[in-house]
Amino acid sequence: MEYQKAAELNGLCNGKIVTEYLCRNGFSELTVDAKKVAVQHKNETSRKEAEDESRLPALEEAYTTILRGLGENTDRQGLLKTPLRAAKAMQFLTKGYHETIYDVLNDAIFDEDHEELVIVKDIDMFSLCEHHLVPFFGKVHIGYLPSKKVVGLSKLARIVEIYSRRLQVQERLTKQIAMAISEALQPVGVAVVIEAAHMCMVMRGVQKMNSRTVTSAMLGAFREDPKAREEFLALTKSA
Numbered sequence: 001m002e003y004q005k006a007a008e009l010n011g012l013c014n015g016k017i018v019t020e021y022l023c024r025n026g027f028s029e030l031t032v033d034a035k036k037v038a039v040q041h042k043n044e045t046s047r048k049e050a051e052d053e054s055r056l057p058a059l060e061e062a063y064t065t066i067l068r069g070l071g072e073n074t075d076r077q078g079l080l081k082t083p084l085r086a087a088k089a090m091q092f093l094t095k096g097y098h099e100t101i102y103d104v105l106n107d108a109i110f111d112e113d114h115e116e117l118v119i120v121k122d123i124d125m126f127s128l129c130e131h132h133l134v135p136f137f138g139k140v141h142i143g144y145l146p147s148k149k150v151v152g153l154s155k156l157a158r159i160v161e162i163y164s165r166r167l168q169v170q171e172r173l174t175k176q177i178a179m180a181i182s183e184a185l186q187p188v189g190v191a192v193v194i195e196a197a198h199m200c201m202v203m204r205g206v207q208k209m210n211s212r213t214v215t216s217a218m219l220g221a222f223r224e225d226p227k228a229r230e231e232f233l234a235l236t237k238s239a
Helices: 032-069 082-093 102-106 153-164 170-186 226-236
Strands: 002-013 015-022 029-031 109-111 120-129 135-145 149-151 189-199 211-221
Touching: 029 109, 032 082, 082 149, 102 153, 120 153, 120 170, 120 226, 135 170, 135 211, 135 226, 149 153, 149 170, 153 170, 170 189, 170 211, 189 226
Parallel strands: none
Antiparallel strands: 002 015, 015 029, 109 149, 120 135, 135 189, 189 211
């Protein structure tokens, strides 16, 4: 059995560079450090699930108090399990607090001789406004100029999920996504645009049904080079 150091096959784990070693026996190829990371991730996930479970009673009681404060009868059939359902829903909608980009990237960063623009557009996004705890939702467009490294495309959508599943404002969400990609890939530039509808403007307040909020974050070449920025905006513009 031969042990071979994977050429430049480095991964990120909790912010640290992990060099992987491949075990080759002619039939299988196992990544030793990747297996260790998987075990650690599984243990961490179990711990977070246990924490969520322990906090459920307090959240359930809080929702019961809210319903009673609204004048509702929490003993009627339709509301008997509503506080528990709402508590579980809120935990899901804010699960991004328990996640980092290193949880989702694993070994999905690859050496690649590609330096042209990469764009993933129309990524669905759902989040909660931290001011009123009502949803805002829309589309995220991400572009980056690689510096000899690319990331699995689905991981960009996962990064969006991490930061959108928190109490947010759209401006901060846009910047957090851009900064996370920049930190993980060290690219020449990162661009993020979010277009979203905010229920705090639709269901209440000014009640403007067709309003949309657009935010952008431009880092590196996209901030410094107008042509790079124009190319990204042109390619992500809705038809």
